[in-house]
Amino acid sequence: EADIYQTPRYLVIGTGKKITLECSQTMGHDKMYWYQQDPGMELHLIHYSYGVNSTEKGDLSSESTVSRIRTEHFPLTLESARPSHTSQYLCASSRGQGFYGYTFGSGTRLTVV
Amino acid sequence: GESVGLHLPTLSVQEGDNSIINCAYSNSASDYFIWYKQESGKGPQFIIDIRSNMDKRQGQRVTVLLNKTVKHLSLQIAATQPGDSAVYFCAENTGTASKLTFGTGTRLQVTL
Numbered sequence: 678e679a680d681i682y683q684t685p686r687y688l689v690i691g692t693g694k695k696i697t698l699e700c701s702q703t704m705g706h707d708k709m710y711w712y713q714q715d716p717g718m719e720l721h722l723i724h725y726s727y728g729v730n731s732t733e734k735g736d737l738s739s740e741s742t743v744s745r746i747r748t749e750h751f752p753l754t755l756e757s758a759r760p761s762h763t764s765q766y767l768c769a770s771s772r773g774q775g776f777y778g779y780t781f782g783s784g785t786r787l788t789v790v
Numbered sequence: 791g792e793s794v795g796l797h798l799p800t801l802s803v804q805e806g807d808n809s810i811i812n813c814a815y816s817n818s819a820s821d822y823f824i825w826y827k828q829e830s831g832k833g834p835q836f837i838i839d840i841r842s843n844m845d846k847r848q849g850q851r852v853t854v855l856l857n858k859t860v861k862h863l864s865l866q867i868a869a870t871q872p873g874d875s876a877v878y879f880c881a882e883n884t885g886t887a888s889k890l891t892f893g894t895g896t897r898l899q900v901t902l
Contacts, residue, residue, distance in 0.1 A: 708888055710889070712892075717877065717895070717897070719892045719893060720879070720892040721892075722889060736889075767834070769833075778881075779834075781834045781835070783832055784832070786831075
């Protein structure tokens with residue numbers, strides 16, 4: 678069982694609302710990532726962090742922002758949700774030394790109406 | 791730019807047969823490759839990985855083959871079961887940045 682948790686699992690929200698997607702991991706991993714995935718499609722990296730107070734934008738431009746104040750917590754925020762933000766958002770983490778792949782959370786499916 | 795792609799979007803196999811899922815990558819600097827399985831409504835789940843200094847790695851019912859000459863990666867699943875039905879992604883890590891680049895994905899359908 679993966680020790681990385683995302684909440685909520687599903688979210689339907691109106692246009693213009695501010696939302697925060699939560700991601701927490703209990704593995705002590707330094708590196709954390711946010712990917713965006715449309716149904717049946719590939720995963721696109723939107724944000725990543727190599728440790729506390731470190732955040733970087735990913736390969737896919739996103740209007741969302743992230744913060745990393747604690748090692749275990751990597752929330753993603755959308756200040757004003759739009760229908761184009763409708764997607765699945767996947768959080769992942771990996772160990773700090775070397776590279777060993779990711780552990781993924783179950784994802785948050787966001788629908789903006 | 792660099793890309794990781796899959797040859798077939800959907801693969802249908804009979805229960806008990808072996809499955810082979812293929813993946814092409816274009817970045818010769820990639821040094822780590824990984825296969826994930828994603829079931830409907832879930833996050834990707836690690837299957838098996840391989841580093842560029844190897845050409846084959848075996849797990850339980852799965853084998854990954856890496857051919858660096860033609861930049862090709864494959865996942866072989868022995869005695870495919872209904873529980874293997876999912877979308878399979880290959881991904882690569884291109885060196886210094888600890889980021890994975892994912893391919894499009896192949897849907898594996900297991901028929902009875």
